[in-house]
Amino acid sequence: MHFPVRTTAALALLGLAAVVPFAQAQDNYPTKPIRLVVGFPAGGPTDVVARAFGEFAARALGQPVVVDNKPGANTILAAEAVASAPPDGYTLLLGALNHTMIPALYSNRVKFDALRSFAPVCSMAVSPTVLVVGPSMPVKTLSEFLAAARAKPGERTYATPGSGSGGHFASEQFNRLAGTRMNHIPYKGAAQAVTDLMGGQVDSSFATLGSVLAQVQSGKLRALAVASPQRSPLLPDVPTFEESGVKGYSADAWYGLLAPAGTPAEIVAKLTKASADFARAPATADKLRGLGMQPQHTCGGAFTAQLDGEIKAATKTARELDLKLD
Structure with missing residues (x-):
């Protein structure tokens, strides 16, 4: 089909008009409250990290961060809500170690990929x-x-x-x-x-x-x-498994931020900065210390590789135990 030159130019302008607001939306992000989904009830360690980060991020990003507790199905409900959300940075997941065990334990009821359905942003805290x-x-x-x-x-x-x-x-x-x-x-x-x-x-x-x-x-x-590479500053007299003769045993529990897959890089970059700044803040260390946690910021590709490794290890262990929950 042939369009006149004038019509073609008009269509091009319409396309450009659609792209410009989207680009501006990324540059101006966020312009409305952010929903931070947690797969555990209020009061638990994941929820506490989420609320502490939410308060910090609200100040850093200039918009409220609302924590939405969606417990149930071993965190599947929360992860599914974020995986199916628009990739615009306004629905995020505060995940924990359980997230990487979902593929090992469930095969029929899960409608998302624990790695590919998300854009891993940063881990922010760790508890050995x-x-x-x-x-x-x-x-x-x-x-x-x-x-x-x-x-x-x-x-x-x-x-x-x-x-x-x-x-x-x-x-x-x-x-x-x-x-x-x-x-x-x-x-x-x-x-x-x-x-x-x-x-x-x-x-x-x-x-x-x-x-x-x-x-x-x-x-x-x-x-x-x-079960961590070094002794915990919270229990300095307690040795690591490595020191005690069980080599290669590590089992840190992480707490971190994930966005839906396809979230624009500019938005992920802003979330990465907020996450890393939160993990580095002295007030964060003080708050986490009382909960038996320590700040940690592993971001981007390194965080993705960590999750991938944990998924593979959990899948291997579940297969050896013949462990399935669906």
Whole structure:
């Protein structure tokens, strides 16, 4: 079909008119409130990080950041809400380690790709996994713990916040590295697991430091080792697993920001700066320290590579355990 020159020029101008406002929208972002979706109830560690970041980002970006708690289905509901949102920077996900376990655990009910449906922005906080024991297992070192576990294969117990949780994967990865076999006791959340651990109903737990820091500091639980490359400044006297003889074991739990795939690079850059500035701020370190966390900013390609590696590792572990939740 042939268009007259005048008509062709008019169409070109219309196309340009459509592009210019879109470009300006990116340059002026944000011009309205941002929705920050969290896959956990209010009050938990992911929610606390989300609200702290939301307050900081609201000041940095000049628009309110509204936290939207959408718990359920092991964070699938929250991730799905963000994956299906327009890629305009106004619907974001404050994700955690559970996000990279979704592909390993679910194959039928998930309508998104945990990596390709998102634009990973930055991780902002990290909480190391720590091995803690209660009164039913009065050991003082990791070597004593290993001896006790190996003496009674399959009889010693470990508590987790549920099947397929970060604690479950961390525990099974430890069993493989250390050559131990223990009995998994899943709970519906970390709070009840910690309560029963203190009460002696279960022997141990591979828990995020934030969930047990107060109990360790009060002496109600004993921390034997932390699963991070260096000792935690919150527990400077507790050695790493590497120092204690279990080589290559690391199980940090991250908290980070993800946008829908296709979000313009200019918007991602603004979110990256806000995330990195938040992680570097002294007030952030003070707030996170009390929760058993530390600031961390791994952004862009490095964050994407981290998520990809975690998805592959979790998928391998789930396959070895024959673990599926759908």
